[in-house]
Amino acid sequence: MPTPTPLQLRFREVHERIVQDFDDVSAWLVYADLLRQKNDPRGELIAAAHLPEGDLSQLI
Secondary structure, three states: OOOOOHHHHHHHHHHHHHHHOOOOHHHHHHHHHHHHHOOOOHHHHHHHHOOOOOOOHHHO
């Protein structure tokens, strides 16, 4: 089995935080940033879902 990369280890760590506390907004935002680093559009979706209501300025 290949050694996981630091990014893979970070994904696992954040995933565990989300599994332990689904309402942990900071964990979700870290997960969104990790997805963005991989150019995964789900990162933008997660980040947008956690913006204060009506605050779309951070999406621009």
